[in-house]
Amino acid sequence: MKKLILLMGVCAITFSSCSISKEARAKRNMISGSWILNDVSFANNTGNFKAVLFNDVEDICLEGSDWFFRDNNSTGRYTISPSTLCNGGDRFIRWSVVEREGNNSSQLQFKFIDEKLKDISGGTGYRLTIENLTEQAMKLSSNVMVDGSSVSVVYEFSKK
Known part of the structure; x- marks a missing residue:
């Protein structure tokens, strides 16, 4: 059994204010609302994983x-x-939805704020690739490196 702690420093994001495309706006509208994160899984690698996600909690807590x-x-x-x-x-x-240039995919990006909407993360945040998005389901993923190998963390949501 392989136990690893993944420290999810997915990427540092500098948020900028810019207009968004119609596609990104449509995805924002679909994402808006309440969701349940049903499952967190790991792909592209074998073994059992124990991960701290978003520098916050273990995967099982999410x-x-x-x-x-x-x-x-x-x-x-x-x-x-x-x-x-x-x-x-x-x-x-x-949070926001950004389009990735060159490969026609979108990402959900977010950073932590406090109750007064002030940035508490020093401008860093997280980007999750939007793998699938419908009115009732959302599948996001992010890639991390573990012992030199790429592992995809997959997040599966359902709309409340």
Whole structure:
């Protein structure tokens, strides 16, 4: 059994204000609302993984978490249920949808903010590739390196 702790420093993001395309706007509208993160899994590698995601909690703590995205001011939050393994509570975020040039894919990006909407992450954040998005389901992924090999972390949501 292989136990690894992945420190998810997916990428440092500098958020800039720019207009968004019709496609990104449509995806923002579909994402807006309440979601449940049903499953966190690992692809492109074998073994059992134990990961700290978003520099916050272990992967198991994110399963069943409640996510809310508000599109009119690009804020939201995710809520972790408290347990012996998980530090429960709300995590506030500022989010957007960005289009990746060259490969026609979009990403959901977010950074942590406080209750007063102030950046608490020093401008760094996270980008998750939007693999699939419908009115009722969303599948996101991010790639990390573990022992020199790429591992995809896959997040599967359902709309509440």
